[in-house]
Every structure is written in structure tokens, then in C-alpha cells.
Amino acid sequence: MVEPDRPDERFTLASERTFLAWMRTALGLLAGGIAMVHLVPEFSTGWVRTTLGLMLIVLAVLAPIAGLRRWLQVRHALETGATMPEDRDLWVFAVAISVIAGLAVVVTVIGAL
Numbered sequence: 001m002v003e004p005d006r007p008d009e010r011f012t013l014a015s016e017r018t019f020l021a022w023m024r025t026a027l028g029l030l031a032g033g034i035a036m037v038h039l040v041p042e043f044s045t046g047w048v049r050t051t052l053g054l055m056l057i058v059l060a061v062l063a064p065i066a067g068l069r070r071w072l073q074v075r076h077a078l079e080t081g082a083t084m085p086e087d088r089d090l091w092v093f094a095v096a097i098s099v100i101a102g103l104a105v106v107v108t109v110i111g112a113l
Contacts, residue, residue, distance in 0.1 A: 007078035007079055011078055012075070012078060015071060015074045015075060015078065016071070018067075018070075018071070018074075019067050019068070019070075019071040021067075022063055022064060022066065022067025022068075022070070022071075023063075023064055023067060025063050025067075025093075026059075026060045026061075026063035026064045026067070027060070029056050029057070029059045029060035029063060030056070030057060030060035032053075032056045033053045033054065033055070033056030033057035033059075033060060034053065034057070035053075036049055036052050036053035036056060037049055037050055037053035037054070037057075038053075043107070043108075043111070044107045044108075044110075044111050048107050052100060052103060052104055052107070055096075055100050055103075056100060059093065059096055059097065059100075062093075063093065066089045066092075066093065069089070070085055070089055073085035
């Protein structure tokens with residue numbers, strides 16, 4: 001017998017895929033941070049590489065936490081009919097990655113001069 005208040009499995013599975021995308025993003029940020037610190041010695045100075053790499057690694061630590069938090073909020077909204085979560089976490093990550101990329105561009109341009 002199907003429960004009438006049960007959320008559609010398609011939405012639940014889509015939410016899980018989004019959660020897994022947060023995990024993939026975290027792994028990519030971690031790989032990028034480690035690469036920045038250890039694999040590109042010709043990129044700017046040591047402290048700049050370390051700073052940019054650590055910023056990526058910190059985002060890699062925060063991404064799974066944000067993804068899990070958002071997944072739990074979405075699951076709650078699907079199960080109870082509550083409103084969907086705010087997009088604040090998405091904005092924070094978009095702005096943070098944009099700032100890091102902007103800093104990398106500035107360092108690259110300054111280094112090319």
C-alpha cells in the first residue's frame with residue numbers, strides 16, 4: 001500500500017544526486033587545493049600558492065557539510081511539504097570560488113608582467 005503523504009521517489013533520488021554533486025565538488029576542490037600547494041611551484045610565490053591552496057582546501061572541508069545540511073533540509077521539505085531551503089549556501093560557495101579564481105587571475109597577470 002502506498003502512503004499518500006510520501007514524497008515522489010524521483011524527487012528524493014534527484015536530491016540524493018545533488019548531494020553527491022556536493023561530494024564531487026568537495027573532492028575537486030581538495031584536489032585543486034593540493035595541486036596548487038604541491039604541484040605548481042612556478043605559480044607565483046610560495047605564500048600565494050599556499051594561501052590559494054588552503055582556501056580551496058577549506059572550501060573542500062565545508063562543501064560536504066553544506067551539502068549534507070542542504071540535503072537534510074530538502075528531505076524535510078519533501079516529507080513535510082515545507083518550503084524549500086534558502087539558496088544562501090549556494091551563493092556563499094559561488095562567491096568564494098569566484099574570489100579565489102579572481103585572485104588566481106590577478107596573481108597570474110602580475111606574474112606575467
